[in-house]
Amino acid sequence: MISPWVTFFVVIVMTFISAVLLVTSKTILNRILMPFTFIVGYNLISFFLFKYNMNLNLSIFSISYPVTFAVFLGYMILIEGAEKRKYSKILGNMVDPTIVSEALNDLETLKKGGEMEITAFFSDVASFSTISEQLSSEDLAALLNEYLSAMTIILKDNRGTLDKYIGDAVVGIFGAPIATQSHFLDAAKATLQMLEKLEDLKKYWQANNLYCKDAQNMNIRVGLNTGLAKVGFMGTDTLASYTMMGDTVNLAARLEAAGKDYGVSTLVSSMTQEKIKDQILTRELDAVVVKGKTLPVHIFEIVGIRGQVPDNLVQATAFYEEGFQLYLNREWDKAIKKFKESSQVKGKKDKSAEMLIERCELYIADPPPENWNGAFVRTHK
Structure with missing residues (x-):
């Protein structure tokens, strides 16, 4: 023994x-x-x-x-x-329950976070300060709750992760914590659904005389950008959230803000547009150098899902993009003509076309240098 x-x-x-x-x-x-x-x-x-x-x-x-x-x-x-x-x-509270279950299957990876390809989502209500000044605190809270609830449901239904609310702004992540092959398309479709849902909300508010006139006619702006970002849980043991950081995120935020200058509800980067172009019709609006950067970024408006866009908008988009190529080629007079045709076919005011027409007229009087690459330098966010 x-x-x-x-x-x-x-x-x-x-x-x-x-x-x-x-x-x-x-x-x-x-x-x-x-x-x-x-x-x-x-x-x-x-x-x-x-x-x-x-x-x-x-x-x-x-x-x-x-x-x-x-x-x-x-x-x-x-x-x-x-x-x-x-x-x-x-x-x-951030994602759909099915994604929570999926993410918890690999808890260690979820806890560590890391660098992933995502599509960053930023949305904001245009002129919200004007709306808030006209409402009581109770009505303002009710408006925000109704609006944010509707937008968040759409975000989650499209496999998006709610990063945070910043007042009336919604910040979302597509493609994390669960990596997906279609996060860019999910983000684009969610954006279109949000715009459609907002129209339904406004009709309801108008019909029931809720809130104020500015709220009943409010618009939102959305910025999307696709690329690598650092994602993971950040904060303390008692107060943490799943969030994202990096240049990809910063550009999405700046695109959302830039939408105001172009009079559009959506702005996406060329990185996102390249991945969604087969299913989503976009309009190339401009090439810009955002504040703090040196290289130009080509920016696009989401027009709609291919096959579901009215013929006049398809034609207006084509005319605008022809005009933009003429603009890049320094053919100012021809570009102006195309931009005007685009606005006419569209049937309503087009701030983007008006902006490019104004630039063309300035360049006719004072041509840019020979090494001009077509980019407009933004001096504000």
Whole structure:
């Protein structure tokens, strides 16, 4: 018979090895099967030693190892369960429940965060300060709750993650925490659905004489940009949120703000447009150098889903883009003609076309330098 101390040492070593495997194992099934594997292994070792007239005490191991393992496993499940509940609570208000379940399947990756390709979403209510000045605090809260609730539902329905609210602004992430192959398309479709839903809300407010005239006719601006960003949980143990950071995010915010200058509800970068162009009709509006950068970014308006856009808007988009190419080629008079044709076919005021016409007229009087690349430099956000 082998000394009980040797048996005890073997039990300790095998328990330690299984504990390490328990911590590194990703599935509950593996953790449940692990003790049975070690018991079989211990018996095989005992059988091998028995051939050489050495006996391990099977009863000590058969009792002590499962008990030790069960206690450790229970502790691990308790700790992991608490962590899952913590992150589930954080994500619960940010994403659709199905995405929460999916994200929690790989808790370690979720906790660590990292760099992912995403589409950053920023939206803002145009002239919201004017609206807020006309409403009581109760009506303002009711308006915001109604509007933000509707927009957030659409965001989540399209696999978006709510990053935060900033007053009337909505900040969202598409493509994280669960990576998707269509985050750019999800973001574009969510944007179009939000614009459509806002029209329904305005009709309801007008019909029921709710809030104020400016609220009943309010508009929103959305900026989208696709690229790499740092994503993950940030904050304290008691107050954390899943958020994004980086140049990709900053550009999306600046595109949202720039929409005001062009009189459009949506602005997306060329990085997003390149990925959605087969399904979403866009209009190339301009090439701009945003504040703090040196290279131009080509910016686009989302017109609508291909096949669902009215013929006059399709034609107006084509005329505008022809005019923009003439503008880039320094053919100012021809460009002006196309921009005017675009506005005429569109059937309503087009601030973007008016802006480019004004620039063409300025360049006729004072041509840009020979090395001009067509980019307009924005000096404000």
